[in-house]
Amino acid sequence: MIDIKRIRDEFDATAAQLARRGVEQEKVAKARDLDAKRRALIGETETLKQQRNSASKEIGAAAKAGQDVSAAKEKMRAIGDRIAEIDRELAQVEVDLRETLLMIPNIPAPEIPTGPDSATNKVVRHVGEWKDPAYPIPDHMQIGERLGIFDFPRGVKLTGTGFPIILGQGAKLQRALIQYMLDLHCQKQGYTEMLPPFIVNSASMTGTGQLPKFAEDLYHSNADDFWLIPTAEVPVTNYYRDDVFDGVKLPKITPESPVKLTAYTPCFRREAGSAGKMTRGMLRVHQFDKVEMVNFVHPSTSFQQLETLVHEAEEVLTGLGLHFRVLMLSSGDMGFSAAKCYDLELWAPGEQQWLEVSSCSCFTDYQARRLNCRFKDSDGKTKLVHTLNGSGVALPRLMVALLEQHLQEDGSVLLPEVLRPYFGADRLLPVK
RNA sequence: GGAGAGUUGGCGGAGUGGUCGAUCGCGGCGGUCUUGAAAACCGUUGACCCGCAAGGGUCCGGGGGUUCGAAUCCCUCACUCUCCGCCA
Numbered sequence: 001m002i003d004i005k006r007i008r009d010e011f012d013a014t015a016a017q018l019a020r021r022g023v024e025q026e027k028v029a030k031a032r033d034l035d036a037k038r039r040a041l042i043g044e045t046e047t048l049k050q051q052r053n054s055a056s057k058e059i060g061a062a063a064k065a066g067q068d069v070s071a072a073k074e075k076m077r078a079i080g081d082r083i084a085e086i087d088r089e090l091a092q093v094e095v096d097l098r099e100t101l102l103m104i105p106n107i108p109a110p111e112i113p114t115g116p117d118s119a120t121n122k123v124v125r126h127v128g129e130w131k132d133p134a135y136p137i138p139d140h141m142q143i144g145e146r147l148g149i150f151d152f153p154r155g156v157k158l159t160g161t162g163f164p165i166i167l168g169q170g171a172k173l174q175r176a177l178i179q180y181m182l183d184l185h186c187q188k189q190g191y192t193e194m195l196p197p198f199i200v201n202s203a204s205m206t207g208t209g210q211l212p213k214f215a216e217d218l219y220h221s222n223a224d225d226f227w228l229i230p231t232a233e234v235p236v237t238n239y240y241r242d243d244v245f246d247g248v249k250l251p252k253i254t255p256e257s258p259v260k261l262t263a264y265t266p267c268f269r270r271e272a273g274s275a276g277k278m279t280r281g282m283l284r285v286h287q288f289d290k291v292e293m294v295n296f297v298h299p300s301t302s303f304q305q306l307e308t309l310v311h312e313a314e315e316v317l318t319g320l321g322l323h324f325r326v327l328m329l330s331s332g333d334m335g336f337s338a339a340k341c342y343d344l345e346l347w348a349p350g351e352q353q354w355l356e357v358s359s360c361s362c363f364t365d366y367q368a369r370r371l372n373c374r375f376k377d378s379d380g381k382t383k384l385v386h387t388l389n390g391s392g393v394a395l396p397r398l399m400v401a402l403l404e405q406h407l408q409e410d411g412s413v414l415l416p417e418v419l420r421p422y423f424g425a426d427r428l429l430p431v432k
Numbered sequence: 433g434g435a436g437a438g439u440u441g442g443c444g445g446a447g448u449g450g451u452c453g454a455u456c457g458c459g460g461c462g463g464u465c466u467u468g469a470a471a472a473c474c475g476u477u478g479a480c481c482c483g484c485a486a487g488g489g490u491c492c493g494g495g496g497g498u499u500c501g502a503a504u505c506c507c508u509c510a511c512u513c514u515c516c517g518c519c520a
Contacts, residue, residue: 007500033519038482039481039482039483042489043482043483044480044483045489046442046481046482046488047489049489050488050489052500052501053489053501055500056450056500056501059500060449060451061451061499063450063500064450069500070500072500073499073500074500075500076501077499077500079500080501125453192494244479246442248460249442340445382479393470431497
């Protein structure tokens with residue numbers, strides 16, 4: 001949620017920034033008007049409440065002294081009714097205002113490209129190198145077939161399409177990758193590991209913004225009104241919902257010391273509306289594994305911290321010797337809550353396309369306002385934190401690019417050094 | 433799943449219709465004393481909203497109701513704990 005004060009005090013500038021993301025000025029004006037109405041109603045009801053409070057005290061005292069207070073009671077009843085009336089109206093205005101604000105995305109950072117969609121994303125850099133080998137590279141499904149590591153048909157039998165089964169050395173590779181990534185984040189990058197619930201309640205889904213807008217993309221348990229998480233961002237970020245980093249019970253947040261959490265979880269996504277889009281094999285599935293990084297940072301450092309976060313995600317890929325590119329997303333392609341966002345895309349030579357394996361976003365105070373997540377600053381004041389998150393990284397597409405980039409002529413897949421201790425061998429071997 | 437108890441400020445724990453944002457203790461912060469520290473003593477110590485300010489308002493698990501007036505009475509929901517049952 002964006003700060004209503006910003007709309008109130010700097011209406012034109014704010015509306016202009018939001019226009020870059022395609023928000024009509026009308027919508028921002030509606031928020032401004034509801035806010036004005038809200039404050040007028042508050043003034044009215046508070047004046048009346050003040051009257052009621054003092055009159056009630058007098059009535060109590062008079063009644064105790066044995067005086068007749070029925071006339072005063074009658075008068076106060078009328079005021080009470082009026083207060084109730086205004087409060088009802090106020091509650092409605094506040095609901096309307098909140099709904100309006102929830103439909104307004106975060107204000108984009110000035111440096112990001114303006115554009116309607118992914119076509120205007122900016123390639124920031126390429127990392128590593130790719131040279132096509134002399135032998136042809138089949139796609140990941142064919143490679144997987146030779147290695148005997150995927151079973152798609154039986155996944156359909158067990159559940160349905162989009163629930164692949166990974167077998168044998170493939171399953172072990174996945175486990176090795178998860179452990180490699182968690183160890184990198186925790187041992188070298190200052191993260192604390194968390195193993196959260198994979199199922200959360202509606203309040204958590206609302207806190208990070210999946211609800212109410214994106215309910216159809218989620219799996220839901222009717223009996224309990226629980227939701228399967230689409231990303232570890234949900235439980236990890238909500239861990240600090242309604243909390244204050246005070247330096248006593250919770251860690252202190254300063255410009256030098258952010259709070260950094262990482263978690264491996266499965267992710268569940270209905271992917272409603274994306275039927276037929278890039279659905280081959282492992283490329284878009286309903287259940288997948290991912291390692292996620294979440295940062296709670298001091299507001300003065302959030303964009304600088306985003307650069308750090310991107311590098312932390314990149315380190316996962318460079319460590320694996322993979323070729324990838326980094327994109328700065330344009331105003332129209334960013335997630336709703338982000339002020340700035342980088343995507344990491346791995347090159348998949350068998351598919352002949354770039355695969356998004358990480359999205360690193362700075363949400364400024366937008367997510368924190370909704371989460372009510374704050375910190376005590378050095379001036380003693382309680383303020384909203386800034387939140388960031390990034391994948392570090394998503395596994396199915398990582399596996400695809402790894403198989404395709406590291407495929408050898410003999411059909412084996414040579415593993416990078418860093419994985420070998422975890423995997424217990426230096427390569428995946430074909431079984432046929 | 434069955435039965436019971438509970439949810440009050442950072443924590444513990446009072447408070448069953450009025451002057452209660454809430455006794456008290458602990459903890460925190462400031463001070464006195466001390467070479468320093470401890471102890472003791474004194475003071476102070478919640479969040480949010482409206483307002484330039486003065487000031488005002490709201491908040492005792494959530495929501496609703498009764499009343500001139502609700503932490504206190506009624507309804508409802510959620511959660512926690514204890515015992516029993518089941519269970520990796």
